[in-house]
């Protein structure tokens with residue numbers, strides 16, 4: 001039976017040092033937004049864990065553009081609509097969720113906290129949001145499922161293995177265990193060059209333990225975690241493989257990492273249940289556009305070419321990347337997304353405060369949704385519509401906007417090569 005690759009990350013002495021630093025963190029009541037978690041995580045996390053989570057490809061331009069793109073979209077709020085009660089619950093692939101977000105797949109949860117992805121599983125159940133389980137989880141697939149609440153909705157993110165028999169076993173096992181959606185990652189035929197990560201030597205016990213069944217072959221630990229765990233990914237994946245996927249599973253297929261309207265149209269024509277417009281959090285192709293910018297063109301072009309209206313039940317469009325506020329999510333919803341994936345903020349939340357941190361992050365988002373829906377003049381998600389945003393600037397990548405200091409303060413600028421003893 002295939003399993004999600006389990007990466008044993010040994011609990012090192014550094015972990016004890018981390019516990020020491022954690023004692024100095026502020027109480028959760030002082031954490032007001034998702035940026036705060038990033039600031040605390042940066043000071044308490046082990047260096048290589050921080051490097052892995054925070055890093056992105058090449059000069060990290062796309063990483064920063066993901067967030068900056070939301071600053072080119074402005075609201076057109078409506079007034080006098082009796083917003084005493086607002087309801088921001090919705091559904092994703094037919095499954096109820098308390099907010100139009102999901103916890104997206106991010107690998108190696110145990111780099112940040114000994115309980116790894118279980119922090120996300122438990123908090124997702126408590127707050128009624130959906131968790132997307134990564135192929136490269138530190139916790140094993142069954143351990144994550146065994147810790148889920150009865151009836152908890154979870155998706156699986158899949159890196160397709162060169163050895164299709166391994167992928168088949170994993171997909172069939174996931175379906176048997178009740179996974180409700182298969183998100184096939186299509187933007188990573190090879191993992192990007194994340195130089196902050198590459199500067200670290202990835203010394204997890206044995207990344208070849210990434211899966212009990214997978215033969216990893218040579219594991220190159222000299223270039224950080226990403227290189228060490230990704231040699232199994234098949235760069236040969238192509239559109240014709242979707243037919244094979246449909247022959248081995250009934251789960252809805254969603255392509256994660258679509259970056260232009262042409263491929264979204266292909267995905268629709270190939271009978272996918274949806275796409276995630278994403279550049280992998282800036283960790284893959286540098287200068288790929290943000291998911292939110294691609295969303296604008298996908299909605300326009302699929303409307304033109306196939307008469308589709310968004311949000312669309314039959315072909316759901318998601319975005320992720322750079323989302324740090326409920327207002328970012330509401331902009332995506334107004335522009336036609338069904339929901340938004342959030343990655344790093346939840347990693348930083350549990351790396352700093354364990355599950356309680358994730359609980360707090362979801363509570364902050366819930367409070368932000370409640371306030372911003374009122375101020376927008378929307379009583380429910382259906383009323384968050386296209387006319388409520390001005391995205392006319394989305395494709396102009398050089399606009400002066402008030403500085404986003406919290407994000408900038410958290411951002412750790414790149415270091416280039418240095419002389420040995422300097």
Ligand SMILES: Cc1cc2c(cc1C)[n+](S(=O)(=O)[O-])c1c(=O)[nH]c(=O)nc-1n2C[C@H](O)[C@H](O)[C@H](O)COP(=O)(O)O
Pocket residue numbers: 052053054066104105106107108134135136157185226256278279280281282283320321322323341342343344345
């Ligand atoms: C931050 C992060 C993201 C990863 C991620 C690991 C980390 C630490 N990993 S990675 O090791 O291969 O790059 C995955 C992964 O396993 N599979 C995947 O589909 N996306 C992966 N992503 C991308 C993720 O699913 C979202 O696209 C991205 O995190 C969204 O951006 P924000 O972090 O800004 O929310």
